[in-house]
Structure formats: structure tokens, C-alpha cells
Amino acid sequence: MDLYPFFDWLDTSLLADISKAYGGVFAVVQMFHLLGMSILGGMVLVGDLRLLNVVMKDTPSEVVIENTHKWFGIGLATMVVSGIFMSSAVSLKLYYNEMFWAKMTALTVGVAFFYFVRRPLLSNSHDAIKPSVLKLMAVTSIAIWFTVAASGRWIGFS
Amino acid sequence: MLNEWLLSLARFFDAQNWSTQIHESIYLYAWIETTHVLTLMVFLGMLFVIDLRMLGLAFPNVRASVIAERLDKPMMIGLTLMVITGVLLYYAIPVRTTQSLWFRIKVMLFVLAAINAFAFRARMQASVGSWDTDPKPPRHIRMGAAASILLWAGVVVTGRTIAYDWFDCHKELPYAMYWAAGCVDEMAAFASE
Amino acid sequence: MNDNVEQEPSSNKYRQGIAVVFCVIVLTTLAWFWSEQIQEVIEMLELAYGDGS
Numbered sequence: 472m473d474l475y476p477f478f479d480w481l482d483t484s485l486l487a488d489i490s491k492a493y494g495g496v497f498a499v500v501q502m503f504h505l506l507g508m509s510i511l512g513g514m515v516l517v518g519d520l521r522l523l524n525v526v527m528k529d530t531p532s533e534v535v536i537e538n539t540h541k542w543f544g545i546g547l548a549t550m551v552v553s554g555i556f557m558s559s560a561v562s563l564k565l566y567y568n569e570m571f572w573a574k575m576t577a578l579t580v581g582v583a584f585f586y587f588v589r590r591p592l593l594s595n596s597h598d599a600i601k602p603s604v605l606k607l608m609a610v611t612s613i614a615i616w617f618t619v620a621a622s623g624r625w626i627g628f629s
Numbered sequence: 630m631l632n633e634w635l636l637s638l639a640r641f642f643d644a645q646n647w648s649t650q651i652h653e654s655i656y657l658y659a660w661i662e663t664t665h666v667l668t669l670m671v672f673l674g675m676l677f678v679i680d681l682r683m684l685g686l687a688f689p690n691v692r693a694s695v696i697a698e699r700l701d702k703p704m705m706i707g708l709t710l711m712v713i714t715g716v717l718l719y720y721a722i723p724v725r726t727t728q729s730l731w732f733r734i735k736v737m738l739f740v741l742a743a744i745n746a747f748a749f750r751a752r753m754q755a756s757v758g759s760w761d762t763d764p765k766p767p768r769h770i771r772m773g774a775a776a777s778i779l780l781w782a783g784v785v786v787t788g789r790t791i792a793y794d795w796f797d798c799h800k801e802l803p804y805a806m807y808w809a810a811g812c813v814d815e816m817a818a819f820a821s822e
Numbered sequence: 823m824n825d826n827v828e829q830e831p832s833s834n835k836y837r838q839g840i841a842v843v844f845c846v847i848v849l850t851t852l853a854w855f856w857s858e859q860i861q862e863v864i865e866m867l868e869l870a871y872g873d874g875s
Binding site: 498499501512528529541624 | 659662663666667669670671673674675676677678681687688690691695696699700702703782785786789790793795
């Protein structure tokens with residue numbers, strides 16, 4: 472599926488006119504991207520570190536995990552919206568950028584993992600799940616989101 | 630006077646070999662900067678969980694004191710990493726950073742956020758027994774948490790805008806801006822016109 | 823607390839199996855991706871700071 476037409480359209484859209492013209496607006500939107508990243512990262516880390524028995528050991532892991540879902544979603548939505556805005560400023564450059572596609576792949580995997588694998592499994596009692604499986608999921612989750620963040624930052628350097 | 634002192638300190642660092650090494654290295658500056666940005670997920674991530682609990686917006690069924698105490702250590706580890714990488718970033722490009730209006734505002738907001746955090750901690754420890762299990766803490770605690778989020782958002786955005794050259798010393802700026810940003814040489818040139 | 827496990831033990835085992843397979847695939851892919859990046863960095867550094875041979 473060739474996405475070039477979408478990126479081409481984005482490059483000349485109204486969104487692109489705004490994001491390219493006003494550096495101040497871009498910076499504020501990027502702040503929301505970073506704050507969204509902090510919220511998403513915080514929720515992911517609290518959940519994963521709990522599954523790894525590193526933090527909040529005196530609170531049931533089911534309670535911790537359940538509580539992270541709402542703000543994970545808000546963080547993710549914030550990042551996607553602000554991300555599209557920022558992308559519109561350099562849309563065609565991104566289309567040809569390897570790191571951008573690495574990030575998008577990791578992001579897709581991360582979202583799919585969260586909503587279709589991790590969340591359904593963890594909605595059961597955690598006592599019924601093998602501890603090694605819980606830890607494997609926590610490590611995988613941290614690895615995916617680290618990759619999304621690192622490859623995301625590296626777009627700027629490539 | 631403070632501007633002159635800050636600039637001489639910056640020039641002192643600028644002349645050091647390690648400063649140049651980091652600045653001119655192919656990857657080192659980028660890696661330090663990347664670590665600085667990514668560690669936001671640890672430091673601000675933990676801080677947001679705590680502040681959102683204090684606003685009654687997250688983890689309502691977990692004691693507020695438990696959230697604050699248990700997440701304190703990872704948060705401090707994150708903060709330490711951010712300060713270390715932040716200092717290294719300053720050290721690599723000391724003159725421009727010192728004369729960056731945004732960097733100066735960022736430092737001031739950072740100090741205000743730290744003061745707010747200490748005051749908040751004291752207030753929390755004094756009163757927590759009465760509202761620990763309430764999903765929504767009392768108003769003064771919520772105000773402290775809201776202030777915390779706003780101040781740190783300010784630190785983040787001003788950190789980002791350091792990279793823009795809108796108010797750099799080499800630009801034509803009003804005298805007051807030169808003073809605010811510490812453009813010592815440009816202020817002297819202004820005065821001698 | 824959820825009693826799903828009492829009612830559907832096999833679906834839980836199935837989900838665990840899927841999770842393990844998914845994690846292994848993802849971690850392997852990530853390990854490959856990062857080793858490629860590290861390889862590129864090493865090559866760049868050798869080019870830039872190499873012994874000039």
C-alpha cells in the first residue's frame with residue numbers, strides 16, 4: 472500500500488500551512504507531544520515495573536494495571552494528534568525517512584500489543600497467569616515503547 | 630554584573646577540551662540529548678502519576694500516600710539522569726545556552742517547580758491522614774498538583790524553544806532583551822552608539 | 823477481582839500462549855533492529871575516527 476498520496480496531500484494541507492509558518496505554534500504542539508509521551512511513558516512504566524515487582528509491590532498488580540489504561544489512552548491520543556500536526560510540517564521528508572517508518576512500525580506494534588494482547592490477558596486475575604509470562608510482557612512492553620521514543624527522537628538527527 | 634559573571638563562566642567552560650569534544654562529536658551530543666528527552670518518560674511520567682492522583686484524576690482507589698511514596702524513588706532516579714544530561718548539554722555549548730532567553734526562563738521555572746514540590750510535600754505530609762483514601766484530595770493539594778503540572782509543562786516547552794534562534798544575541802533586539810538574555814557584548818555596543 | 827479464570831481456563835491458556843509468541847517475535851525483531859543501528863554507528867565511527875588505513 473503506497474502511502475505517498477497521503478503524505479503529498481498532507482504537505483499542502485491547511486495543517487501544513489500552519490505548522491510550517493508558525494514556529495511558536497509548532498513548539499507548543501511539540502510540548503504536548505512530549506507531555507503526552509511523559510504520560511504514556513509513565514503509565515507504561517508504572518504498570519510494567521509493577522509486573523516486574525519493582526514498584527508498588529503492596530498494591531495488587533490488577534489494580535495498578537487497570538488504573539493505567541485511561542491515561543495511557545489520553546497520552547496516546549495526544550501524541551497521535553500532535554504527531555500528525557508536526558508531521559505535516561515536514562511531510563515529504565518523513566516519507567523518505569527510514570527512522571520515521573521504524574517508529575511508525577514500532578508504534579503500530581505497540582498499540583496492537585497493548586490493546587489486543589496485553590490488556591485482554593491482564594484483565595484476568597494475575598494469579599492465573601504464569602509469573603514468567605507477566606515479566607516477559609513487561610519487558611517487551613518497555614522495549615517497544617523505548618524503541619518508539621528513541622527512533623522518534625532520532626528522526627530529528629537523520 | 631550577573632550577566633558578565635555568567636558569560637565568563639560560560640567562556641571558561643567553552644575553552645575546555647571536553648566541551649568541544651562533546652559538541653563536535655558525531656554522536657555524543659545527540660545521545661546525551663536523546664537520553665535527556667527520553668528520561669522525561671521516567672521523571673515526568675512518575676510525577677504525572679503522582680500529580681494526577683493528587684488531582685483526583687487517576688488511581689482513585691489507591692491511597693495517595695502510597696502513590697507518592699512508592700513512585701518517589703524512580704522519579705528521583707529520573708530527575709538525577711535529567712540533571713546530569715542537562716548539565717552535560719549546557720557544558721557542551723555553554724555560551725549560547727547561557728545567553729539563551731529560553732534557557733534562563735527554563736531554569737527559573739525549574740526552581741519554581743522545585744519550590745512548589747517541597748512546599749507540596751510538606752503540606753501533604755502534614756495533612757495526608759485525613760484524606761489519604763479520598764478519591765479527590767482537598768483543594769490546596771489539588772492546587773499544588775495543578776501548579777506542578779503547569780510549571781513542568783513550562784520547563785518542557787522552554788527546553789524545546791532553546792533550539793530556536795528567535796532571540797539569539799546576533800539578532801537585532803531591543804536593549805531590554807539583550808539584558809534579559811545576557812548579551813553582554815551587544816549591550817556594550819548599544820551603549821556606545 | 824475477576825473470576826474469568828474459573829469459568830474459562832482454556833481461553834486464558836490460549837491468551838498466554840499468544841502473548842508469549844507475540845513477545846518472542848517482537849523482542850527478536852527489536853534485537854535485530856537495534857543491532858543494525860549499533861552496526862551503523864560503529865561503521866560511522868570507524869569512518870570518522872578510523873586508523874586511516
